[in-house]
Amino acid sequence: MALLEKKVGRRNFLKGSAAAAAALAAAGISGCAPNQGEGEKLSGTDGGNTPHQVASDTAILEERGRWVPMCCNENCGGGCVNRGYLVDGVIVRQATDDTREDTDNRPQQRSCPRGRSLRQQLYNVDRLKYPMKRKSWQPGGGENSHGELRGKDEWERISWDDALDLIAAELKRVYADYGPHAVMCNSWRWQPASNLLRAMGGAIMESNTESFGTWVFKPQCLGLNVVWGDHADLATVNDRYDIRNAEYIVFLGANTVWCNGITPNYYFKLAQEAGAQFVYINTSRNASVAAFDGKWIPARPGTDTALLLAVMYEMMRLDEERGDVIDWDFLNTYCVGFDLDHMPEDAELNECISEYVKGIYDGIPKTPEWASEICGTSVEDITFLAEIMGKNNKTMFLHSYAASRVNGAENLPQAFLTVGAMGGHMGKSGHACGASYSFDTADSGPWLYEYADVRGNTRLPDPYENNCIEGPMWWKSVLDGKYVSTCVTGHRENTDAALTFHKAKEMPLDPHILFGFGQNFAQTRQGLNDFLKAIQVFDMVVACDIKSTLTVQYADFALPALTAWECNDDPSDGPVDWPLYRNGDKLSRRDLIRANWPCVKPVGEARSDVWILRALTEKVGLNVEDVFPYEFKTTFFDNLVGCQFLDKDGVTYKRLLTWTEEDSQKWGVDNPPQEGEMTLEEFIHAGCYVIEREPGDNYSFIGYKDFVDDPVANPRPSRSGKLELYCQLKADNFNVMELNPEPIKPYANYIVPVDGYEASFADWDNKVKGEFPIQMYNHHYLRRSHTSFDNSSWLQEAFVNPVFINADDAAERDIADGDTVLVRSAYGKTLRNACVLSSIMPGTAALPHGAHSVIDDSDPDDVIDRGGNEQILYGPVQSNYFPHLGGYNSLLVELEKYDGAPLQEDYERDPFILGDEA
Ligand code: SF4
Numbered sequence: 065m066a067l068l069e070k071k072v073g074r075r076n077f078l079k080g081s082a083a084a085a086a087a088l089a090a091a092g093i094s095g096c097a098p099n100q101g102e103g104e105k106l107s108g109t110d111g112g113n114t115p116h117q118v119a120s121d122t123a124i125l126e127e128r129g130r131w132v133p134m135c136c137n138e139n140c141g142g143g144c145v146n147r148g149y150l151v152d153g154v155i156v157r158q159a160t161d162d163t164r165e166d167t168d169n170r171p172q173q174r175s176c177p178r179g180r181s182l183r184q185q186l187y188n189v190d191r192l193k194y195p196m197k198r199k200s201w202q203p204g205g206g207e208n209s210h211g212e213l214r215g216k217d218e219w220e221r222i223s224w225d226d227a228l229d230l231i232a233a234e235l236k237r238v239y240a241d242y243g244p245h246a247v248m249c250n251s252w253r254w255q256p257a258s259n260l261l262r263a264m265g266g267a268i269m270e271s272n273t274e275s276f277g278t279w280v281f282k283p284q285c286l287g288l289n290v291v292w293g294d295h296a297d298l299a300t301v302n303d304r305y306d307i308r309n310a311e312y313i314v315f316l317g318a319n320t321v322w323c324n325g326i327t328p329n330y331y332f333k334l335a336q337e338a339g340a341q342f343v344y345i346n347t348s349r350n351a352s353v354a355a356f357d358g359k360w361i362p363a364r365p366g367t368d369t370a371l372l373l374a375v376m377y378e379m380m381r382l383d384e385e386r387g388d389v390i391d392w393d394f395l396n397t398y399c400v401g402f403d404l405d406h407m408p409e410d411a412e413l414n415e416c417i418s419e420y421v422k423g424i425y426d427g428i429p430k431t432p433e434w435a436s437e438i439c440g441t442s443v444e445d446i447t448f449l450a451e452i453m454g455k456n457n458k459t460m461f462l463h464s465y466a467a468s469r470v471n472g473a474e475n476l477p478q479a480f481l482t483v484g485a486m487g488g489h490m491g492k493s494g495h496a497c498g499a500s501y502s503f504d505t506a507d508s509g510p511w512l513y514e515y516a517d518v519r520g521n522t523r524l525p526d527p528y529e530n531n532c533i534e535g536p537m538w539w540k541s542v543l544d545g546k547y548v549s550t551c552v553t554g555h556r557e558n559t560d561a562a563l564t565f566h567k568a569k570e571m572p573l574d575p576h577i578l579f580g581f582g583q584n585f586a587q588t589r590q591g592l593n594d595f596l597k598a599i600q601v602f603d604m605v606v607a608c609d610i611k612s613t614l615t616v617q618y619a620d621f622a623l624p625a626l627t628a629w630e631c632n633d634d635p636s637d638g639p640v641d642w643p644l645y646r647n648g649d650k651l652s653r654r655d656l657i658r659a660n661w662p663c664v665k666p667v668g669e670a671r672s673d674v675w676i677l678r679a680l681t682e683k684v685g686l687n688v689e690d691v692f693p694y695e696f697k698t699t700f701f702d703n704l705v706g707c708q709f710l711d712k713d714g715v716t717y718k719r720l721l722t723w724t725e726e727d728s729q730k731w732g733v734d735n736p737p738q739e740g741e742m743t744l745e746e747f748i749h750a751g752c753y754v755i756e757r758e759p760g761d762n763y764s765f766i767g768y769k770d771f772v773d774d775p776v777a778n779p780r781p782s783r784s785g786k787l788e789l790y791c792q793l794k795a796d797n798f799n800v801m802e803l804n805p806e807p808i809k810p811y812a813n814y815i816v817p818v819d820g821y822e823a824s825f826a827d828w829d830n831k832v833k834g835e836f837p838i839q840m841y842n843h844h845y846l847r848r849s850h851t852s853f854d855n856s857s858w859l860q861e862a863f864v865n866p867v868f869i870n871a872d873d874a875a876e877r878d879i880a881d882g883d884t885v886l887v888r889s890a891y892g893k894t895l896r897n898a899c900v901l902s903s904i905m906p907g908t909a910a911l912p913h914g915a916h917s918v919i920d921d922s923d924p925d926d927v928i929d930r931g932g933n934e935q936i937l938y939g940p941v942q943s944n945y946f947p948h949l950g951g952y953n954s955l956l957v958e959l960e961k962y963d964g965a966p967l968q969e970d971y972e973r974d975p976f977i978l979g980d981e982a
Contacts, residue, residue, distance in 0.1 A: 120156035124149055131159065132663035133751035136179040137628045140849035141502030142325030143652045144175035145752045146182055148629075153665055155183045155629075163750055168334070169757045173656055174326040177862060178849060184856040185627060186667060190612040190975045192624035193668025195227040196220065196982050201620040203234055205576060205603035214599050215618045215919065219978040224669065224679070227621055232683035234604045238576045239264050244528060246576040248542070250585035250615075256677050256692060257581035257608075262524040263691045264684065268547075268573060270589075271532035271554040271948050277468030279477045279499070280555065281946055282564055285793040286478055287780030289498070297477065300490075300498035300767035301462060301508035303654070304331040305759045308338035309494035311458040314449070315344050316368060316480065317467030320505055321351040322846045327653070328506035332356060335506075340460075343452070345371070345441075345467075347841060348868070348910060349903035361449065362905050365841045366470035366820040366954040367439035371446065372479040373814055374435030376421045378450030379486050391455035391488025398775055399485050401790020401811060408784045410792045417482055417789050417811040430814070438821060440905055453487045458494030461487075464501050466843065471943040471951035472817020474798065479812035482789045491772025498767055503653050509765030512655050512755050514717070516706020519694045526553060530571050534947045536590035540940035542575045542598035548947070550801045555948040565797050568947075576603040581673055582625070584851045586615040590950065592917060592936035593892045593927060608676060611855055612976045614917050614933075622978055624670040631662030633697075633731070641666065641675045642697040655755040655763070657707060657720060661748050672696055698733065704744075705735040709755055714762025720753060798945040808945050815944050820954050824907070836889060836956035838873065838909050842934040843953075845912035854916050860971035865932050866899035868910040869959060874900045877959055884962040886928075887911065889955055892936035894929040895967050909959060911937075913952070916976065930967060 123129055129151035136144050145161035158180050166172040185191075199218045200210040210217070238246050244266035249258055261267035273280050279296040283289070288297045307313065313335060320329055333356070336342060342358035344350065345368065349360040363371050383389035400408040403418045415425055423429035432446035452459055461484045468476045484490065484497030500506065530549035533541045541547035550565045578599075586595055599605065599618050607619035616622045626643045633640060643662055652658045674696045681688045708717040719740035727744060728735055747753060757763060770778040779785030783793055795810040808815070816822050826834035847863035848854040867885055879885055881900040886893060887909075896911065904910060911934050918931035929936040937957060943949040 116156070120149070120151070123151045124157060129156070131749075131751075133659040133661050133748060134158065134182055134629055134663055135658045135660045135751075136175060136182060137660065138178065138182070138185065138849050138852040140178065140323075140325070140852075142176070142179075142328075143173070143503045143656060143658065144179050144325050144327070145173040145656070145658055146175045146179045147751050148183060148663060150663060155186060155664060158183055161751060170754050171327055171330060173653070173658075173752060173754065176325055177846065177859060178853045178856075181853065181856045181858045182629075184858065185610065185853070186629060186664065188611065188855050188975070190855050190977050191667055192609060192611060192616065192622055192978075192982055193670060194221050194624060194982065195224055195669065196622040196978050197222040197227060197230070198620045201604070203230055203237075203604075205234075205237070209603050209620065211600035211602060214605065214620070215596075219622070219982065221979075221982075224671070227623065228676070228679050228683050231604070231606055231621060232680055234577065235264065235680075235684055238603060242574050242576055244268075244531075245572050246574045248575055248578050250578065250580040250583045250589075255582060256673050257579060259522070259524050259691055260677050260681055260684075260686075261579065262526060263681070263686055266527035266531060267579070269526075269532050269554065270538055271534050271551065272538075273469070273535070273555070273946075273949050275465055277465045277470070277476075278473045278943075278946055278949060279463075279465055279468050281474065281477070282794065282797055283477060284781040285783070285788065285797070286481055286791050287782035287785075287787040288477070288481065290781075297463075297499040298501060298504045299508055299510060301460065301496040301500055301504070302493070302767055303509045303763070303765040304334075304507035305757070305764065306493055306766060307331065307335045307460060307496075307506060308340070309458060310335060310340045310460045310496070311494065312452045313340050313342050313460045313462065314452065315342070315346075315352070315500070316461070316463040317346060318344070318462065318464040318500060319346070319350040319352045319843070320500070321355045323464070323844045324502065324505040329355065331506035343449075345449075347905050347908050348901070361441060361445045363439045363441045364821050364905060364908060365839050366467075366472060366817045366951075367435075368467045369473065369476050369479045369812060370430070370435045370438040370814055371441055371449075372476075372483050373421055373430035373812070374432045374446045375449045375453060375483050376417070376479075376486060377430045378432060378447050379453060379483070380418065380421065382450055382454070388456055389450070389454040390486050394455075394488035394490070395485060398490075398772065399787045399789050400784050401788055402482070402485070408786075408788060408790060408792065410783060411790055411810070412792055413795075413810060415790075415809065415811070420809070420811060420813060440907075453483055453489075455488045457487070459487060459489055460494075460496035461489055462496065462498065462500035464499070466841075466953060469950060470817060470820070470953045471941070471949065472815045472820050473949075473951070474808060474815060474943065474945045475812040478789065478791065478794065481787060482812055485787055485789060490768035491766060492769075493766060496767050507654050508767065509654060509763075512763055513657050513707060513709035513720070515703045516708075518699045518702035518706070522691075522693055524691070529553070530569065533573075535942050535949055536938060536951075537940050537942065537947075538585075538589045539591045539594035539598040541573055542601060543594060544573075545575070546573050547571050550803070550947055563793075563797055563800060565801050567800060567802050575601055578602045578605045580606060580615055580619070581608045581677075584609065584613040584615045586618055587613060587851045587914070587917060587933060587935065590935055590938040590952065591891065591940055592929060592933060592938070594940065595935075596919065596921070596927065608673065610670070612978050612982065613851065614976075616978070617976060622982065623676055624668060625676075626666055626670045626672045628660060629663050630666045630670060631664075632666055637665065638669075639671065639675060640695075640697065641672045642695070642700050643672055655757060657709065657753045657755075659747050659751050659753075701731060701733040701735055705733075705738070709741075709753070710763065712762060721747060801945070801947070803942070803947060804945050817951075817954065818944055819941055819951070819956050824956050834956075836958050838907060838957050838959055840887070840909045840911055840934075840937070840955045840957045841953040842911050842913040842955070845914070847912065848914050851914045851916070854914060855975065857971050857975075860969070864969050864971075865896065865912055865915055867896035867932070867959070868899050868901055868904055870904050870906045870908060871900050871902045872906050873909070873959065874898060877961060879959065879961050884964075884967040886960050886962045887937065887957050888960075889937040889939070889957045891939035892927065892929065894932050894934075894936050895962060896932045897967055897969070909957065915970075918973070931970075
């Protein structure tokens with residue numbers, strides 16, 4: 065109930081919105097909007113619950129509104145189905161996918177607690193509803209901008225026209241006076257905001273590995289899959305029916321129960337019931353270990369490559385002792401580089417992984433004892449892993465990307481591949497080796513549906529090269545006025561078997577404009593203390609978002625964006641506007657097509673990104689049709705009407721929707737008529753279409769089967785066409801940057817990570833800890849998806865945001881459960897309340913990723929983030945070889961009991977709002 069106690073209560077907000085919607089309906093101007101509910105205004109009595117609860121439940125019981133799809137697109141990728149009950153144009157209650165029978169072959173796609181709080185994303189008190197300008201900001205740059213007041217100033221409401229006039233004039237001035245090196249864009253490269261700036265001459269972008277860690281470093285060169293543009297090592301694990309054939313399901317760095325939605329975990333539960341033993345390699349004994357009665361194998365953050373090298377050592381030892389552990393046939397037929405008899409043609413070094421593991425080259429055999437000192441895993445557990453990775457076990461070796469979001473993890477993907485290949489765990493029922501992540505979790509393989517080509521996806525080329533700031537250097541580069549570039553475009557752009565990177569070169573940077581669309585960059589870019597200084601130097605900072613994020617708080621213009629659930633299709637209600645989100649895209653699941661249909665009118669004056677950018681394009685004097693040739697409505701319907709799914713024969717595609725001339729007329733589009741499975745109305749009512757499966761059907765998928773069946777006809781994307789356990793291109797790509805005097809090896813050699821476990825010691829040989837002795841990782845948390853959902857007071861109450869500390873470490877520091885703790889690194893400080901656990905490894909701690917900062921700069925020389933954002937603990941530190949890496953899963957910190965006032969819980973603090981008019 066905390067939200068109702070805020071200064072601007074949810075109840076009043078809902079009343080206002082409902083009344084506004086009812087007024088529109090009464091005036092007869094709701095028109096052909098796809099989303100207006102019918103019925104009476106909400107009313108009700110308390111009776112122990114809030115009036116809103118009583119009224120909304122009564123409305124449902126009396127069927128005064130209707131259920132509409134409300135799909136969850138909030139940065140998780142889980143693809144669950146949610147529905148909202150719409151009364152008077154307001155979502156008053158939520159449900160999940162419950163419109164049909166729940167069966168194994170066609171299960172309900174149920175949502176997690178985050179998805180069930182989606183309506184707070186629409187109606188929360190921090191929702192941006194009108195364009196806002198920071199009061200002291202004036203155009204012209206320099207002192208006019210009063211950058212020192214960012215984050216502290218008052219805000220004023222401004223019209224769209226005035227806001228866009230001012231922004232356009234500043235863009236034109238800065239491009240004319242300073243050129244493209246003065247404009248920095250924090251938006252995904254494929255998103256429309258980047259297009260506008262490319263049309264104006266280009267901008268400084270960022271190249272950061274974000275989700276995929278080191279797995280995104282040209283995985284094709286190893287022979288791994290890359291799908292949906294840049295998603296590494298996905299769609300190579302067997303589908304959901306075959307995971308039930310596994311004897312062991314071994315996860316590296318995964319917690320699917322918190323991160324991957326309900327349905328994938330239901331599939332894993334069925335695998336457990338079929339007899340699979342679950343094994344988790346993790347720093348803590350997490351919720352998934354508990355849910356699946358798994359075996360926990362502890363390993364310190366960033367030490368997984370050492371662990372896997374020891375697993376290789378043990379597999380070789382066991383194979384020598386008794387045979388039948390290593391799948392030699394698989395290694396010799398499908399891989400290169402395991403031994404010197406099977407090297408790739410382009411090898412420049414006469415070395416291989418098996419001899420490296422034995423210690424032939426460096427005199428260090430990678431024994432379990434060697435690894436145990438680094439990773440903290442017991443010798444017995446390493447041998448256990450080697451046993452179950454053996455060829456005669458049906459083992460699925462799965463990873464998320466958490467273990468690769470660590471400095472020095474450059475060789476982890478190749479080490480993971482090598483272990484999987486040694487056991488021959490590819491191309492067979494019950495065996496797998498690959499990623500289990502997001503929408504691909506527990507049901508992998510090519511998708512069973514596809515969308516047609518759409519109009520409106522024009523991406524203009526970058527006008528100049530080397531325009532990306534790499535990895536954690538964004539704010540430091542602003543302060544330095546220069547950055548170092550190692551690639552012509554972003555690190556993911558070049559996917560062929562060639563060099564992507566080049567020798568590091570210095571590039572100029574003259575920061576005047578910071579342009580942020582759809583990215584909460586202040587809260588997610590590494591180095592919050594640098595941010596607080598760097599944000600002051602710009603002439604103008606623009607932020608477009610749905611809510612008052614930290615980025616919005618520190619901007620000059622706050623532009624209110626549409627959520628995926630809002631739309632206006634009636635010109636008499638304001639501009640016709642459809643949300644950015646394209647139906648389905650990659651955010652559904654293999655067999656799930658979601659009805660991502662906007663269900664309510666825009667809140668306040670919120671507008672879609674493309675509406676804003678088209679208006680801005682016109683104001684800067686460019687031809688809108690050249691930059692944004694189609695409105696999102698065209699793209700939206702192209703996607704939807706063009707959607708087709710694979711028929712039961714596994715070969716032919718069928719249209720999802722029946723479409724008529726009348727449909728095109730009704731929605732004002734020009735999509736041609738077609739026969740399909742259902743009408744648009746039926747699709748919207750159901751909220752989704754789930755393709756019916758059954759064991760042994762034509763949709764069945766075994767990862768790598770085509771390659772294993774015929775490696776010549778179906779080569780892997782590496783230079784050799786095989787899986788490269790020695791990969792010259794990998795080594796060349798790292799080494800060409802010349803950032804590390806010690807060349808990386810073409811195989812998975814061990815690297816002592818920058819800011820890893822070893823660096824937590826002042827004296828490694830004598831095991832004397834240093835000033836920052838605790839390794840902290842920043843895990844995904846059930847309360848939010850990155851920074852999305854963190855404003856939900858329901859989730860804040862359900863999942864408080866502590867720092868998780870090992871019981872021995874806490875006792876050593878006199879910290880008790882619930883105590884407020886000061887977490888400090890070499891770069892910054894934050895406060896959190898302690899959650900003391902025995903289920904997290906000694907010497908490690910965990911701070912959930914993505915919290916909203918509460919900056920306490922009352923002492924400018926001793927800034928403390930009272931909100932618990934991990935970025936304040938982060939410095940401009942790049943990884944050993946891959947400068948683009950966001951290595952935030954091993955921060956070196958110290959913990960101490962805080963001697964100031966105890967920290968209140970997040971749900972007890974005021975919401976972040978720019979002002980009553982925001
Ligand atoms: S698991 Fe992800 S997609 Fe599913 S409801 Fe939760 S946040 Fe939304």
